Amino acid sequence: xxxxxxxxxxVLVGVTHTDGQPEAARLAAKLWGLRILHGExxxxxxxxxxxxxxxxxxxGDARRGRRPTWQAAAPxxxxxxxxxAVVAELRALGARVETGVFGADMKVSLTNDGxxxxxxxV
Numbered sequence: 173x174x175x176x177x178x179x180x181x182x183v184l185v186g187v188t189h190t191d192g193q194p195e196a197a198r199l200a201a202k203l204w205g206l207r208i209l210h211g212e213x214x215x216x217x218x219x220x221x222x223x224x225x226x227x228x229x230x231x232g233d234a235r236r237g238r239r240p241t242w243q244a245a246a247p248x249x250x251x252x253x254x255x256x257a258v259v260a261e262l263r264a265l266g267a268r269v270e271t272g273v274f275g276a277d278m279k280v281s282l283t284n285d286g287x288x289x290x291x292x293x294v
Contacts, residue, residue, distance in 0.1 A: 173278070174270030179209060180221040182282050185258055186230030187251035188244050196254050198294040200261030208288055215267060222262060225272035225280060226255040248275060 176182075183203060203222060207214045215222060231245035245251070252274045262269045272278050 174223050174225075174272055176221040176223045176270055178221065179218075179285065180223065181208075181215060182280075183222055183224045183258075184227035184230060185224060185255050186227050187246040187254045188231055189246050189250070191246065191254055193254075193257055195294050196257035197261050199292065200258050200265060200267075202292055202294060203258075204262060204265045204267055206290075206292075208286075208290070210285075216265070219268065221268040221270060223270045223272070224255065224259050224262070225278065226251060226274050 181203065185199070204216045205214050207217075209215065209218060209220055213220075228242055228245040228251065229240075232240040232242055233244060234240040246254070255274060259269050259271055272280070
């Protein structure tokens with residue numbers, strides 16, 4: 173089970189049906205270079221760690237009814253390799269990456285020092 177205990181990024185990755193390796197590479201590059209840490213620094217500038225967790229519920233649609241649908245989320249056999257590709261691309265860039273467990277019921281804690289929360293759509 174992954175954890176980071178210093179300033180860095182908690183990255184919740186959702187995968188949809190049209191995502192592929194190019195999107196994984198673009199997301200990794202964007203995360204590594206995004207200047208949102210203290211002093212407008214990026215993870216690459218300060219060697220900050222990233223905790224990457226798969227999160228299919230990001231594609232939840234609750235516009236109709238009382239129960240969300242996750243039809244836009246890619247199924248596990250499609251999504252898992254792409255989440256792993258994001259992690260591999262980050263590590264190839266030199267990032268220190270911790271991960272969650274794909275498909276697991278995880279307890280995630282976050283201390284948001286900012287506050288800043290972004291949705292990146294690549």
